[in-house]
Amino acid sequence: MLKFPIYLDNHATTPMDPRVFEAMKPFFIEHFGNAASRNHAFGWEAEEAVEKARKQLAGLVGATAKEIVFTSGATESNNLALKGVAEMYAQKGNHIITAATEHKAVLDTCKRLEKHGVKVTYLPVRPDGLVDLDMLKDAFTDKTILVSIMYGNNEIGTIQPIREIGALCRERGALLHTDATQAVGKIPVNVIADNIDLMSFTGHKMYGPKGVGALYVRRKNPRVQLTAQMDGGGHERGMRSGTLNVPGIAGFGEAAAIAQAEMEQEMARSLALRHKLQAAIEAELDEVYINGTMEHRLPHNLNISFAYVEGESLLMGINDIAVSSGSACTSATLEPSYVLKALGAGDDLAHSSIRFGIGRFTTEEEIDYTAGKIIEVVKKLRELSPLYEMVKEGIDLSKVEWTAH
Amino acid sequence: MAYSDKVLDHYNNPRNVGSLDKKDPAVGTGLVGAPECGDVMKLQIKVNPETGVIEDAKFKTFGCGSAIASSSLATEMLKGKTVEEAMAIKNTELVNELSLPPVKIHCSVLAEDAIKAAIQDYKAKAPAPAPAATA
Numbered sequence: 001m002l003k004f005p006i007y008l009d010n011h012a013t014t015p016m017d018p019r020v021f022e023a024m025k026p027f028f029i030e031h032f033g034n035a036a037s038r039n040h041a042f043g044w045e046a047e048e049a050v051e052k053a054r055k056q057l058a059g060l061v062g063a064t065a066k067e068i069v070f071t072s073g074a075t076e077s078n079n080l081a082l083k084g085v086a087e088m089y090a091q092k093g094n095h096i097i098t099a100a101t102e103h104k105a106v107l108d109t110c111k112r113l114e115k116h117g118v119k120v121t122y123l124p125v126r127p128d129g130l131v132d133l134d135m136l137k138d139a140f141t142d143k144t145i146l147v148s149i150m151y152g153n154n155e156i157g158t159i160q161p162i163r164e165i166g167a168l169c170r171e172r173g174a175l176l177h178t179d180a181t182q183a184v185g186k187i188p189v190n191v192i193a194d195n196i197d198l199m200s201f202t203g204h205k206m207y208g209p210k211g212v213g214a215l216y217v218r219r220k221n222p223r224v225q226l227t228a229q230m231d232g233g234g235h236e237r238g239m240r241s242g243t244l245n246v247p248g249i250a251g252f253g254e255a256a257a258i259a260q261a262e263m264e265q266e267m268a269r270s271l272a273l274r275h276k277l278q279a280a281i282e283a284e285l286d287e288v289y290i291n292g293t294m295e296h297r298l299p300h301n302l303n304i305s306f307a308y309v310e311g312e313s314l315l316m317g318i319n320d321i322a323v324s325s326g327s328a329c330t331s332a333t334l335e336p337s338y339v340l341k342a343l344g345a346g347d348d349l350a351h352s353s354i355r356f357g358i359g360r361f362t363t364e365e366e367i368d369y370t371a372g373k374i375i376e377v378v379k380k381l382r383e384l385s386p387l388y389e390m391v392k393e394g395i396d397l398s399k400v401e402w403t404a405h
Numbered sequence: 406m407a408y409s410d411k412v413l414d415h416y417n418n419p420r421n422v423g424s425l426d427k428k429d430p431a432v433g434t435g436l437v438g439a440p441e442c443g444d445v446m447k448l449q450i451k452v453n454p455e456t457g458v459i460e461d462a463k464f465k466t467f468g469c470g471s472a473i474a475s476s477s478l479a480t481e482m483l484k485g486k487t488v489e490e491a492m493a494i495k496n497t498e499l500v501n502e503l504s505l506p507p508v509k510i511h512c513s514v515l516a517e518d519a520i521k522a523a524i525q526d527y528k529a530k531a532p533a534p535a536p537a538a539t540a
Contacts, residue, residue: 312469351441384422384467388467389424
């Protein structure tokens, strides 16, 4: 039995796994202690839960427990990594390299740092969404202290060559931060093998709770230091003050343990569902374009542009399916997704895009229904589309003189 | 975002979808907007040359639900109006009728532009009303 609406927006957030919820429950009412209380059992219980979670998270990403700093989420982790490094290493240099397709939590943090004298290079990406390593090589200066490139993209699911980027950073004596929010728990990520120095990730993208995230901070080869951005009791080895969110952290840890145990089968399952969705759509509709490389891609992501159909009207037609569109006709500027624009897709195709995010609880039945509905609505909207009609008449849309508004 | 019932109605059952023969001298075609802006409207009117009354109107729109609804409603409003009356249609009428929120006002503006473009095209094609045909 299908239950509506169908949730296929797992890049925005994931539903909590009931096993995670069970792991959190004791830490609300029964074991409510402050993990920083050192002189009674309430504190010890809380601390034990936090340390268990720290080990679970470290295990998932190949780190040691002491390298995990708990935060409120990946946005805070990104802010702490970039601002903390910029401040700590200001004597060494003032140049950061990032990419145009990063999340706003990185881009806007960079913009703020620029106001404080930091120089930032925003690398363009190739049409397949990946960073060009030669371009990265050329972007280094002797002032480069940090490179921040995301692991898996939140819109198009492209997986950057982090290992190679990390190796380049090593050569040039710069640190590598990666926003791995969409990747950790979904694909194998290993901070040692991937040459990562700092890494942001969060609970709610891996079937854990919202409001809890982590920053991996390398302690050896090299030992990374950060200037704290939150002052207070000196929690988290002085890097992030604030009483720890014990139930959230317990849940985050459990989510990591489950993800690690089930990753292989979950990846295969997501891939199979994605193949099915893509094949069904491509069998019935012409002029559909996949955004971003299919070769290096998160297994649960599919981002498709349906040419000559505007994304928001498509969403309206499939309102019993929760997905997200790269079109932002709701904003005054009518700006479509900056990520798709960075691929050079053309604004018209960016306006026509839908992001599907398959999750742990997505069923085959839901995928079948979604494919059928998408096909039906795209066909209907193309009947309505003057662009589709013009193309079928043989008109080259790029030669038409449009009245931009 | 929540859509008004009227927008939903026009989106689900768009009125007057289709195309008229743009070579017909009685037909005026307006094509406004741009694909990269996420909105393109094609609106056509067919005018009775005797009476100057719009007898038929058709549209096709690439755009969000509000853009589709604005152009669908525009075709409904156009039918039965004279060309001069049609020139006086204001986007605010569409905004009120469809209860468009501020972020969607541009959709109604585009529909008004489409109406004006179709009328201009018609007028450009059919030079000043022809004198009564002589026997």
